[in-house]
Amino acid sequence: MKEIIHYELRFSAIGGQGIITAGAMLAEAVVQYKGLYAIHSPRYTAQVRGGPTKVDVVIDKNPIYFPKTTDVDYYLATSEKSFRTYFQDIKEGAIIVLDSNLVEEFNDPKYRVYRIPLIETAAKEIGNVVTVSTLSLAVTAKLTGLLSLEELEDFIPKRVPKGYEDINLKAVRLGFSLV
Amino acid sequence: MKEIIHYELRFSAIGGQGIITAGAMLAEAVVQYKGLYAIHSPRYTAQVRGGPTKVDVVIDKNPIYFPKTTDVDYYLATSEKSFRTYFQDIKEGAIIVLDSNLVEEFNDPKYRVYRIPLIETAAKEIGNVVTVSTLSLAVTAKLTGLLSLEELEDFIPKRVPKGYEDINLKAVRLGFSLV
Amino acid sequence: MRKVVMPGNETIAHAAIAAGCRFYAGYPITPSSELAAEMSKLLPKVGGKFIQMEDEIASMAAAIGASVAGMKAMTATSGPGFSLKQEHIGLACMMEVPVVIVNVMRGGPSTGLPTHPAQGDVMQARWGTHGDHPIIALAPAFPTEIYMETIRAFNLAERFRNPVILLIDEILAHTYEVVEIPEPGEITLEERKLPPSGLNRLDFYTYNRREGDPPLLPNFFQGYNFHFESLAHDEMGFPTTDPEKVAYLARLREAKIEKHREEIWKNEEYLLEDAELVIFAYGSVARAAKEAVNRLRAEGAKVGLFRPITLWPFPEIPLKKAVGARKVLVAEMNLGQMVYEVERVLRRDVATLFKADGTPISPVEFVEKIRGEL
Amino acid sequence: MRKVVMPGNETIAHAAIAAGCRFYAGYPITPSSELAAEMSKLLPKVGGKFIQMEDEIASMAAAIGASVAGMKAMTATSGPGFSLKQEHIGLACMMEVPVVIVNVMRGGPSTGLPTHPAQGDVMQARWGTHGDHPIIALAPAFPTEIYMETIRAFNLAERFRNPVILLIDEILAHTYEVVEIPEPGEITLEERKLPPSGLNRLDFYTYNRREGDPPLLPNFFQGYNFHFESLAHDEMGFPTTDPEKVAYLARLREAKIEKHREEIWKNEEYLLEDAELVIFAYGSVARAAKEAVNRLRAEGAKVGLFRPITLWPFPEIPLKKAVGARKVLVAEMNLGQMVYEVERVLRRDVATLFKADGTPISPVEFVEKIRGEL
Amino acid sequence: MGNVIEELNLEIRKRRKKPYNKNAEIIINPELCKSCALCVFVCPTGVLEMVENKKNIYNYSAEAVAPEYCTLCNFCVYQCPDFAIEIKVKKEGK
Amino acid sequence: MGNVIEELNLEIRKRRKKPYNKNAEIIINPELCKSCALCVFVCPTGVLEMVENKKNIYNYSAEAVAPEYCTLCNFCVYQCPDFAIEIKVKKEGK
Amino acid sequence: MSYMDYVRTFKLPHSWCPGCGIGTIMQAIVRAFDALKWKNEDIAFITGIGCSGRMSTYINTNTMHTTHGRPLAFATGIKLARPEKHVVVVSGDGDALAIGGNHFIHAARRNIDIKLIIINNSVYGMTGGQVSPTTPQRFRTQTTPYGNIEPNFDVVKLAIAAGATFVARESVTRPRNLEKLIEKSFQHKGFSVVEAISNCHINLGRRNKLKDQITMLRWINDRIIPMNVARRKKPEEIKDKIILGIFHEDKERREYTELYDELIQWAGGDK
């Protein structure tokens, strides 16, 4: 794993509880396993529930002063609308992961774009759409090198609701194998 | 009448509507007939109703800046308790008028003390205790020279409630004759 | 011009009627109650409406409602009620609705000294509600001035579409004094500017305007189906969170007062020319100060008075100009409030005379204090 | 010490429990609601009481009631609710009742920008209620600091028997961060000093005391049949209008804070030694400032940060000492509030960076502004 | 109040039908009595009257002018807003 | 929502008893429809169904899949929280 | 012990006007304390602002004189903090029903064990006599110089509708009944309301030809009618009458702090 000095991630979706959880888990895991500092901030809004939403994650070797993203290194989106809404401050060269079923064609050589059928995989291959958060986390861990498979295998069962450990472990492994 | 530059008066009583009115009438009359400036301030309190109360009157040739009494030239009281309660800032040489039935002996050579049975006179000689305000005003006018009998004879009928003109005129005249 | 003997509370009521006020909503509180009482007598006679609401919050709301419906509206209160009105004062700032709020100051904090005077709410008049907002606050000191400043309060409120706070204290409210009431022809009334009828609402973007101008908003029932909004809004009045739009209207709200502050500022400079010491005092305290200046002058002491009548926006420039490098004594019936502004603006130390025990500062106290300073 | 990832709202809740808080009364409002939610979870578990009252006024009242009955009590809110609580904040000052009030600042005025950050209520924290009153307000900026300052808020409230206001903003409230939670043994808790039982009430004159001391008041049900009074009161707590007594207690209330302000003051001085320009910033803005300082330092620019953690009483002496004659830049997420105090205390002009559009000031904006200033 | 009190006293006297002969001791605290006359008003047997009293700030005070009519009913005590009345029974035969 | 919608669609189809044969034109505004499926839920004759629609931010939208069953009762219109439905009668014979 | 042990005798004479019913009601309250032998230090006695509110100065228990309209909110905090103690609130008609109306209906809804006594003198006494939500129509007050056009609250109905579990009304002209009723309300577990009809001859009477306390008590006496008497009358006969008695007593509904204790158990908390 390359040494992390400062890293910014964003996850966006419609409705979004799952994707907010992915951000939260990521932040918690890097704190726990890497001794890094991390923050995450879900978007708060008094507007439409069920509309586009996002969570930003900032990771840093040092205590984080400015608690907002300014140059996003990694952007994962599972819906067209949310992808567009929060396409802001994305750094050149950033990794962009899009749900291949739900986000339209996006080709921009400035970014490293991955297209993965995240929700479909969670629903069909793992068997429960709620695992999309773990799946996205695993994909992210792999692509960024922020966390290892072993770390997630240790972390996930403790973090998810009782009774959901196994399918989430499945999601971790699948996520690591997808990319 | 001596020229008024600045003159301060206080009227105190128990319960007190009548005596408050005396102060109000005095201030209005000197404004109207003498072109002087005058203010009066009844004591406001959230405490006992029917307890001791007072009204302060300040008269001045010029617009009145400080709207409070500091050196009282004239003090009229119709009850022992109120007399004592508000015996403050009375100037040496001040005129003090006390209801001879209701205020106890008070002898102090620093003041010019008059004792008049104000309430009894109003009730018995004029026939209505409410005229005590006019009576006190008249006594005050005479003792201080602030207003003439003619002026009060003109002022009072316009100022008192309809139907009470005559007894109040009687009170004016009696007041002027008492001292 | 007629001379009438009235206490400050009644003076304000009569002036309000003369200013065109036709709506009053309030909740009784000492020492402002006689103002409401007088309005309850006067308003129905001129076809206006007086209502005693269930509390001060509702009173402030009803006044704003009536104003939006086209009436010149006011409310009056004292300390505790003034605290309760704060949320809606901010609302009137945000919606840009004209309204006059009288606060008759009494001893605080909390229930404090209901029947005794104070000047403890002057900073609250500026900062009492949450969030940045423009405000105008006036503090007359003399009876006829109370009358005229009441009219000015309505004029400023209507002109700038902003709440205007009129501050007096228990002494001014309760002391019967000679008021010189001008004839109707002698006063100038500002009438609310309304968009002409028949415009296309979507075209005229009512909150939009040149920086420094007040907005040109329609009244309710004028035909524009206009939206008044307590959230941050766009130039049409609809909610927005767009930072540019939010900042745009915030700037416009501040600018309408800021750019006209020279017109809004009003103060008395009394015997300042050769003064070696300048008293800074307002409201009833300034009257004792003025008396003290006279007494000290009689003794040969070179003393003058700077008396702000407009407290907010704070008269920065007039104050600086008026006092220059001279000694300053700030006197207030509180533990020190406007003195913060005086120090800030003058950028130096000043002498102070504070009193917050329910009794006024007397001329004698001034004289003694100043003798010590000179 | 444990590391936990939590948002500021939850951090405060957990810290409050650790500080011994056993009573919470509140009314939901964005962006403070999660604090209440967390308290509603935590309190019953430790046998404490959580109640959602009918409004913010009642919430503040219930918290005061619980405190008088012996519990460490708190409430939390945001702008509009903070305005509504003002009357009772003054009451707590007057009665000298310990209570902690959290205000999570959002864009104002009025309903404003409920889900966006601001620092628009910092002057209101000082001047929001009517009448002169002492106040303490803290503005932590970092997650662990939020935890520790919450505990300090309770400690100060109990020690001085005064309301303490804890100010954060939407960003700090909603951002999940790593909080280093000390073990119970690692924190010092201030417990309320109570008169020993069995004294003769008429002898021990509870409000009476040495100037500078907080009063030694009994809790309800402690056996003293004590009277808490919102009117100006005498040394036994009974209403009085005697100017001397009124002034006496007012002085004591101010003095207890004033005389201990050196202990109450707390601030961070970051790279000030050789700095040519000092940023004055607090709360989340100070974090962007700190980041900017680092970036500018990397460029060789000599910049430092003065970050008050105690906003009120205003850190006059530390500020003066820290900045000396150096250039100062005041940055706030409002249209300029604490800058009034900075200018007043430093007695000179300062540069400013204000933003009140619902978005934070970024390090880049700082860097650009400062490059222009240097 | 003067007028009302006079009228009331007249009315009250009519209530005295037959002495009740109890050893009632009716103590009225002059420091507390505010001369409201409510005790007089509620006493069923006309025991009390208002009498002029310059010492009282209200110029009157309540007095048990006909204690022999007292039935010890305590109506006056219950009604007195000023906690000024106490009714005691004198020890028999003393 | 996915699950509910699938179940609902199944249930709804059972409501189609007999075509009503009216010339109903059921217009659903895709800009306004939020895919809440309430119209589907309340339609007594199963005219409407939720169909997948990637364009809609909620991934579904209501569609009149069986307009021939429409009785013009307007239940769907009244219930639609989003002002998204309009029912028109096609001119007879056109 | 005597009822005077619940009075701060060193603060007497109190500040109420001669003949004001508030003093009589206070006596009924302290007598009820005495009848139940409640310990002074176990009672929290909370008042709002108004003439009625001044009572906290004179009652010799734990007392608090709060803000206008909010005593119930303070009392709610106290009761929750110390559910085993007695919490009593005295509030004027303006205090309880105008500015404090919301706290009134919410305390009733919660059925929290607070004993509320509303001193209804149909006016704002303290501030000089303004209209209140219980001022009779057509009456003149400082703010209704042409007569009051506003309808009144029926305190009893409102309290019942909001959820109070003991609701009663008495008059200052029947101090002994008042005492008994207050005593009964004190024994009730839950939110209780006693409306005590009182006189403000100074600020309401004088403006309405009820010039002194005696005239006003007579007027009140003419208007009231005990519930058992009223039952035997025709509706027309009692149309304008104020009925006295216990209107509502519900011993079934659970009390709030009791429920709260259960909640603490659900949460696994130790009390």
Add this chain to the structure above:
Amino acid sequence: MSYMDYVRTFKLPHSWCPGCGIGTIMQAIVRAFDALKWKNEDIAFITGIGCSGRMSTYINTNTMHTTHGRPLAFATGIKLARPEKHVVVVSGDGDALAIGGNHFIHAARRNIDIKLIIINNSVYGMTGGQVSPTTPQRFRTQTTPYGNIEPNFDVVKLAIAAGATFVARESVTRPRNLEKLIEKSFQHKGFSVVEAISNCHINLGRRNKLKDQITMLRWINDRIIPMNVARRKKPEEIKDKIILGIFHEDKERREYTELYDELIQWAGGDK
């Protein structure tokens, strides 16, 4: 004219969640406007803060989005200023009954001609789902994680006790009845209250096994019962039911602004 003329179509789609009943209720309101052919510019439409409060953005009349809990107080000022206009207030259950409870009972007491529609979704929708004075007992909300122990207000009873002269209840599941009822309330002269039962599946349903709008509407449908049906049932059968219909209609009591006009005449004022 169509009911859509009362909608600011250019502000659609609105901000409510998919399936939220507020939109359905809004349609009933604008249809009632249309049925009565009220002119847009003669209507003042005032809301408080909350999801329900957002309605003022979308209604094409004179609108005002005020503060949380106080829309009735603003409306009172408007109505008094222009008594000849129609003043309509929409308020959430939290808005009208929690923070705004006092304005609610006082507007009812005055019987001022304001038409109030309370959108009762039994929760604070806007702020993320906290308990409200109408949240069913035992329900979980953001601030009752262990279940709600607080009893509810009965809005209808409270409104009647306070003095409202038209009081009715309907459900979002019966939009046509709702429209008719609102129309009737609009025709009433005096203070009218329509409680519209609505769904917040997002912030109340999800926490209580009513996971989506359809499940929640079904749940509501199971709880409601029209008054005429209820009349034929035994008390036990309808114990936990929400009865729908018109509960109170009083055409006798004078309306406030009408009385005010008379007062102006007494005062010798020209209107």
